[in-house]
Amino acid sequence: MPEPLKSAGGLWRGAARRLRADRAVRLALALLLAIALLALLAPLLSPWSFDSLDWRHLGQPPGATAAHWLGTDRLGRDLFVRTLYGVRLSLLISLLASALSVGIGLMWGSIAGFAGGRLDEAMMRFVDVLYALPYLFIVIILSTLIGRGSIAVLLIAIGAVGWLTTARIVRGQALALRHQPFIEAARAGGLSGAAILWRHLVPNLAGTVVVYATLTVPQMILFESFLSFLGLGVQEPHASLGNLINAGAQEMESAPWMLLTPAAFLVLLLVCLNVLGDGLRDALDPRDH
């Protein structure tokens, strides 16, 4: 095979270049930023708040009144605003939960993979056992115990379960890296175990972690939406994409717009995040495709 071309600069610069060239990624990023902007500016865009009721316009489809761009629900609440609030809440919960789960997963996986031996086995057995339990059940059990409605609990429940996959992936990478000559060289160079972990292992795991973090966010949005949909997550009158879709599904036959608006936003968010994550993974992969 001909010599691989050497790219100038480090890993990140090369990846950034490849990302910029990827049209799908550019589109996804643009859409994401647009949605995020909308969600942030929601209070400024409309006089309605997420729980204010407009008695005069109950159950109006989009376009029926100028006051409500995307229509209202059965209680007269503006759907546009509620959807945007839903986006905010979903994004907030999922970003925080992602950070939590990626953080735990990174720590757990890198220590297990680097230490090897019995510690690694013990730590990964623990993960295996938890893995056998479908995550939703753990969350359901936790919600059963602690009660519904508390967003902090929801956060912890989701985040505490999502770290499993990250831990596995990170541990696999750490295990592979551990046997690389440069780690041995660092040991021969007199560095302590902790120093090697911190200065050599973790930076080399950064690529994997970033990719999985990006792909975890849509998963978290999904978890949260599932739960809210089932009635175990965000409770009324707060709006999350999940419970909006639940309400919309129930009114599907008479007021389809109640389902379509939040569903459209959810789908858009998920697809864009997945495209971004995939793009990042391809960009950071040093091999040719």
Add this chain to the structure above:
Amino acid sequence: MACAMPLTPATTEHTAPAGAILELERLTVSFATPAGAVTAAHEVSLAVRRGECLGIVGESGAGKSQLFLAALGLLAANGRACGSARFAGTELLGLAPAALDRLRGARIGMVFQDPMSSLTPHLAVGEQLIEVIVRHTRASPAEAQRRALALLERVQLTDPARRMRQYPHELSGGMRQRAMLAIALSCDPQLLIADEPTTALDVTVQAQILALLAELKRERALAMVLITHDVGVVAGVADRVAVMRSGRIVEAGSVAAVLKSPRDPYTRELLRPPRARPQERERVPAGGGGAALAVDGLGVEFKVERGWFRSRAHLTALREVSFEVRGGEALGVVGESGAGKSTLVRSVLALPPPLRGRVVWLGRDLAQLDPGELRALREHVQIVFQDPAGSLDPRMRVRQAVGEPLGVYRTLLEPAKRSAAVAAMLERVGLEAALGARYPHELSGGQCQRVAIARAMILRPQVLVCDEPLSALDGPTRQQILALLAELRRASLTLLIVSHDVSLVSELCDRVLVLYLGRMMEIVGTERLGERARHPYTRALLAAVPVPDPDLQPARLRQARSGEPPSPLDPPSGCVYRTRCPHAIPVCAQRTPEWQDTGDGGRVACHRWREVP
């Protein structure tokens, strides 16, 4: 991709003889990459006559393999070939897949470099062999089975019936390559293309495979193309040779002409084995300096799981290894795969320390030190690894990597002085200081190895251990790194070089220790090594090293010792080498030979060393 290359006059002798089985005419191979088209081979013309072996020699990346992959339609998806490639008159480029498949495997056989990755891992060897026979001949399954067995026997695979049922990962490298040969020859092809067939093998096994190739060629009047980077390999088997560089042929002709009177400077360079300059070969006077590094009774065992219910077997990687390296001396440790070289390197560097035996650095017994003291002592004993790029953290710039030891051991050094030290070290190993800003993947293999040496040397250690320092590098680069190591040695650095390459070691080191299956066979001074070596294994190793002399090499190949290295899980009793030793007698199986003094500074473990000529 346009193929209209400017017509260049032929710079090499190229006759298109009648009866050429394979003819390449102005063959150009290129690849489409994101950065533009990369040409692997430029307008190469050559021919292979029936019954003749053509050797293609050149460094890796010279485009040797790509030529033949292109001819057989095996290029990667982004590869393009223009020109002409004719087999027995039929144009191969652009040939319809069905017609090409009738030729491939049936009339043209191909053997690749790494048999582990060239045999399908989930199919048994026998299945892969039989399916080719059935596909191309009209043999019945029973007949195909018989032919397969006969072929495996012909390629000297022991216990062929059992091999047929085994999977590739259950065979050793040499066995796999023989299986590949059997598959390639199964339908009596007229042409065999062997792409670096022995590069991944031990030198003694390489000699066997090359001898086999030479025999097969004579027996079947087989036309062969032998692609290799090692000129010695070509000397024993080929009739004609073409030398390639950067995609072009620089010289071609009969093997005697090219190897004995090369005309092109590049060819001459390739033919020259790496040599340290005479003034760098000053030997350390005996008795000079205390022991910088010593090991005593080193033993390392691994537990290996196998079979049902995980019965544990013991793999003895090293047994009773003891030696000393005096200050300022260079000791080489030589052995083939399974000899325990890597284990030795790791044990000597206490990564991790061995369970049995003592390791002494600069007079201090490592077992007596606590972790902090050991780490402090590491400043004086450093290592350079086999894989130059792999030994550097891909996320760190060169100057960070080289400066890291300073950060550990010279914490009081100011940043300015540190950068200056790094820059000075880079220049010392022959690199421009500006390269410090680069990342490992932006450097060549040779440059990476220099960086690794710089990093190891920046603390001015007293001992440098090198684990196969040159094996990942090519011809001219090897020479340069060898020169660098020789220079460092002259500056009274103590060296321990571990390698499978006995000629390298004899160039650079004062003494050499020969290992086989984790046991010491012999330790001997490298001056006049050929005469002074006493142990049958040492002599076998020396005899197996290919020399680029077409008058000598064929005869040397015929002497190639047979036999496979035994499994380390089940070593022979007594002297472990006895199963391959032509001089073995009953006592060799009964008693392990003692480590005896040969009287001229060496020691040997053999019952018959006095009698062996």
Add this chain to the structure above:
Amino acid sequence: MLSYALRRIAVAVPTLLVIITLAFAIQRLAPGGPFDQEQTLTPAVRANLDRVYGLDRPLAVQYLRYLGALAHGDFGPSLSERDFTVTELIRQGLPLSVTLGLAAVLLAVLVGIPAGVLAALARGTGADYAVSGLAALGVALPSFVTGPALALLFGLYLHWLPVAGWERGAPRYLVLPVVTLAIPVAAYLARLMRASLLEVLRSQYVRAARARGLGEARVLWRHALRPALLPAVSYLGPAVAFVVTGSLVIETVFGLPGTGRYLVQGAINRDYPLVLGMVIVYAAFTLTLNLAADLVYGWLDPGARHA
């Protein structure tokens, strides 16, 4: 192969035991027992209830009784559906849920894997972009969105299939739920197969097989497909877990009387025996199917048997 299988089983059994123990522990130790929601009971009535449900014995004894009961398939009484035991509730709903789940996995495998192979072989052409695009979409869409959307399209607008509900012996009610559940799994399998086959087709041994003139069809079938299937097979375990959790939502969306809705209701009503009984059943089911996937993997890849 046998030792590999036994080893795998030996791992699964303790895992199940741990889950059962956890379930038990949570049940007994959780705050807010089932009776707290009632109007305050007099101590005497409370003591009686405790005795009836065996809540007054030491924890270790309760644990052993629980294990014993489990061995008989007795998960205890349901605290929200007072007339039924958990076992009866499970027995009512399980056949439907299992049918739903298995049908979804089967459909996903039958559609996803060939689609992935097709996309890999037709790499770079329109067919590849179509399959890859659809797969990317399918992975991202949550089932509680696609479900209602499909119901809207095929039920309300086209009138081809019922929107929701269930009738015994009328499989058409299962079509939309099974398809909805299968979509994300099929999409993921397609992507996995495509990537994995592309990688195998680039490998040295496939090139060597081509060099033997075996013909592209045979090379694909005998030499490339089996290793390419490995990642897909190892995904089947997580796929089952995914389907199992997804069925909860599907049953809710399509109004199917499976075990899923009991789980959700039980969670809302803090009916521990029900919730935890369901968890154990689902966990056992998941572990069994994971085990089956592991065994298939071991059969396909001789090298893995020594792991």
